[in-house]
Amino acid sequence: METETSNQPPSLLLTTFNLSSSSANPVSIYRGDESEHERVTPTSKDDSKPYVTLTFAQSLDAKIAGQNGKQLILSGKESMVMTHWMRTMHDGILIGIGTALNDNPQLNTRHLPALPSTFPHRYHLPRPIILDTHLRFSVDSKLVSNYRAGIGRRPWIISSRPSSENELSEWNSKQQRLQAAGVTVVDVESKGGQIQIPALLQKLRSLGIRSLMVEGGAQIIKSFLTHAGLETGSKCVDAILVTTAPVFVGNDGVGYGQDLIVSQIPSTEHVLTEVFGRDVMMSLRVV
Numbered sequence: 001m002e003t004e005t006s007n008q009p010p011s012l013l014l015t016t017f018n019l020s021s022s023s024a025n026p027v028s029i030y031r032g033d034e035s036e037h038e039r040v041t042p043t044s045k046d047d048s049k050p051y052v053t054l055t056f057a058q059s060l061d062a063k064i065a066g067q068n069g070k071q072l073i074l075s076g077k078e079s080m081v082m083t084h085w086m087r088t089m090h091d092g093i094l095i096g097i098g099t100a101l102n103d104n105p106q107l108n109t110r111h112l113p114a115l116p117s118t119f120p121h122r123y124h125l126p127r128p129i130i131l132d133t134h135l136r137f138s139v140d141s142k143l144v145s146n147y148r149a150g151i152g153r154r155p156w157i158i159s160s161r162p163s164s165e166n167e168l169s170e171w172n173s174k175q176q177r178l179q180a181a182g183v184t185v186v187d188v189e190s191k192g193g194q195i196q197i198p199a200l201l202q203k204l205r206s207l208g209i210r211s212l213m214v215e216g217g218a219q220i221i222k223s224f225l226t227h228a229g230l231e232t233g234s235k236c237v238d239a240i241l242v243t244t245a246p247v248f249v250g251n252d253g254v255g256y257g258q259d260l261i262v263s264q265i266p267s268t269e270h271v272l273t274e275v276f277g278r279d280v281m282m283s284l285r286v287v
């Protein structure tokens, strides 16, 4: 089992992403907001989209949050460190606006072992990417304050410019407010009020995102699971890593499993299952 003091990503991740420990250097020189293309990261065979890792933590009864969306720390210390290793290995980290507003997350790598103070490198930080059709994201969020303090990357908000004149003026003023706070707003096609996942992935790849870690919440997990290439013929998720914690949440908790249609979920093959502290982490590859 991996220890907290190791300074290489755990073997479960290297195996799942087909990377060798010598190539998968999680540290790089952090030069402000610049991208670091020399870093090795999982890549898709289809170069029009990023490699997509869907990952989240759940209870034994498949809940990812408590009553009314109350944020739960389901992962124990060891599996949380594992999630932070995974963050260093991806160019971008994606959540839905529900999670951004509810959890006010940082999406950084602060649980990893400290690097020597003389070391010129830092852990790679993934670009925060938030799906937010109506621009509800708050300029007072930790993601914005970390960016402004120079300890986080500039957040990208993925939205969809409304076609009606009435909605457009409100959207424009929200966009200006976000941009004034340092946030980048990216316009992507939406259908039925939801950002289209295949179009989103193409857009992100064109903006230099080679690998994307999708963390949730419930609606985002459902969308990525069920958009697995049915419309485009190419898959939208490459790997799925689920942490299961030894707790029950009960019926009031938030789950992602209601209304899932199994024929819409991609075929997967099991890669590895490992124990991290008291949790189990399972990795699957979409085939």
Ligand SMILES: NC(=O)C1=CN([C@@H]2O[C@H](COP(=O)(O)OP(=O)(O)OC[C@H]3O[C@@H](n4cnc5c(N)ncnc54)[C@H](OP(=O)(O)O)[C@@H]3O)[C@@H](O)[C@H]2O)C=CC1
Binding pocket: 055, 056, 057, 058, 063, 064, 065, 066, 068, 069, 070, 071, 072, 074, 095, 096, 097, 098, 099, 100, 102, 103, 131, 132, 133, 134, 136, 193, 194, 195, 196, 197, 215, 216, 217, 218, 219, 220, 221, 223, 254
């Ligand atoms: N245990 C874990 O690992 C994790 C748990 N969570 C928990 O999940 C909960 C939040 O989940 P939830 O409320 O479902 O919110 P989500 O984070 O899944 O965000 C959903 C929102 O994203 C926007 N959106 C835009 N495009 C899409 C799309 N294509 N598919 C889905 N959503 C889209 C929609 O808002 P709009 O229409 O305004 O754009 C939608 O309401 C929180 O309680 C959080 O704590 C979150 C992450 C991980």
Ligand SMILES: Nc1nc(O)c(N)c(N[C@@H]2O[C@H](COP(=O)(O)O)[C@@H](O)[C@H]2O)n1
Binding pocket: 056, 057, 071, 072, 073, 074, 075, 079, 080, 083, 095, 099, 100, 103, 104, 105, 106, 107, 108, 215, 216, 243
């Ligand atoms: N891996 C994992 N385990 C849990 O128990 C969780 N609740 C989550 N949640 C995700 O992590 C975000 C919080 O990130 P920061 O600690 O603020 O960096 C949260 O918003 C979810 O996306 N993940």
